[in-house]
Amino acid sequence: MLVDSAHLSYCTNIHAGDGWQEHFDALKTNLPKVKQRLSPDRAFGIGLRISNRASHELQSEENFQEFTNWLDANDMYIFTMNGFPYGEFHHEEVKENVHSPDWTSTDRLFYTLRLIGILAKFLPDGMDGGISTSPLSYRRWFKTEETKKIATQVATRNIIEVVEQLYRIKHVSDKILHLDIEPEPDGLLETGDEFLNWYHEYLIPIGRQHFQNKFNLDEDKADEVIKTHVRLCYDVCHFALGYEDHEEMMRKLEAEQILIGKFQISAALKANFPKEPRKRKLITQAFAEFDEPTYLHQVIAQTDTGKIRRYKDLPDALADADHPDTQDATEWRAHFHVPVFLSEYELLESTQQDILKVLDLHKEKRRTAHIEVETYTWNVLPKDLKLPLENSIIRELTWVRDELTK
Template structure:
């Protein structure tokens, strides 16, 4: 059993900028210190975020070669790209527009195909690569009628299949394995593990297998294998913890159906328990209020003592509509993974340790990507220089993995 993942990284969506020169400048300024702290003697993966604008620029061969040269000098490589945020992600209110354009639009498909081309050029030999992407779209844009919802799912699925066909053709022509990693998220069309699984088995495979048989003359079994090789799940631990999902049960279900994990995104949600004591309850609600900010969506999932779930579109909605029956809140606010104490509040850090343990036992993927993109909107007492913050997160993950490995060795010796 390996002690560490071979490709631990962080997502560069924390570095602001939409133009390629801004993306590149952020890497040049921040990455060397992070690598020195985390992986001084070994090549280090970069979880590259490319906006649509940057993807267009990086198709230029001279820019791409310059970036490759810089990667070589830094002892770095790119095996993962974050293709979820298409446009601006830091300088203005993003909220639900992080999904735009969604998978109903050809712009999303074509952007993703550009990322495929770029990653194919950057990807080292004998390393699989992944491109994370949106969970088809924002569900509240389409939940007005059954027809609107069905049309959105059907059109999105067709565009996803176009990309999966291209990924299969890329493998046939070059031998490189790149997978599209769909990321379930609160208020996405695919909101949780069960919805992803249902869509994959009943919508995607139903449409994709005939497409693969038509375009590549594959039989059902070969088509099923090709699709599952190139369309995987981006398992964001924060998102699954937010919905109170059982990690072992969900991973069991994916494994039973042959659905692969493209990457685990290592992230933590904000958590708080609502006491029956009125003063303590108010303290908890007010503490959540300190994280209410206008840039990103921070959906809240509330749970009662009987296990009933209420979903709020944003933290501000939950603050306005909280009920006496709710006993626990979890908010989609990516907090630092190395912290689990936020005074009155805590985090879902234990979920991360659970998922790391399950992955270490099962070797589901070597891709672990820390994704805390909220540093600039955290309360001031939690803000640190970006290089220090990212390094602390990666080192925390490495320590947890070492602890898990040491524990496994002791158990084997007994």
């Protein structure tokens, strides 16, 4: 739905499924109800997530036409897609395999190109479209700086192949599509600064050479093509996890003229640690209630000197909580996408204040046309936090809409 000239929706990775028919059944079950409550008289935008398998199946003429007819009949449109998870995302252990295949693989490249073809067909005229994607790879797969550097180079070259396709689409149709890179904990690109460094040390140099050699573009034009078609997916949860300063990051992006493709509105868990051992124990026990086996829940601790300590997953942080060398931790933040409309979870809190800060910065100056709520952990939340899915989606979107229009 359009809210103050930005398209607001939720990411359909909330719904389980691998094949197209599973995806489509979930859309037909949930989206009309959400639209009826939130946008009964105006078109409703979809943040579509489909798996690799479904991307093949949607290319069939029958499936494509059926979906087109359904969108038209229900007054819905697609403006953004989530191309990060490649396969099944709910009914099996995902963990670090969410990055697989990574951007060093042609499987990732071809999957993304299929998504681009799909989005180009469905995107309404006069609207830009984005596809969010993995931050190149999972950094713990690379044991040395040299292997990490090689992986970054290969991944960047594959991304430039995508940029070329986006450049061609714009040339023939005037539609602007962009690939939105999503930094996250333990990604090869983990922070906003790492994204910016990659942009300047790898993407721009490799991209310039490619577009100069293949299309005879000068440096300025090549840079313009790259900056038009490669943007930042600003997942608020991920930036909050790293204790990053949102206002400072916005300034850096503006100074470098690098665009935000979309805001993903999401919240992490957090808690301050008191000095008293018994109270610290109660807080770690509260975090343990969110320890589940499907997704990675990295923990980033901040110490009393302001240093950062990173844990691969929540069980690693819990196992280290009582160690004498870790008693300097003053705060934990855990990568668990909790509902955005709640700020407290008994002894724990959420990073909701980070969302409010980002929305305020967006209201101050429109920074993207795409805003997508991404809470995908409903099926693994503790029982007392679960609500009927339809009601949860509506409550999240209503909360964000109301904050945007204050």
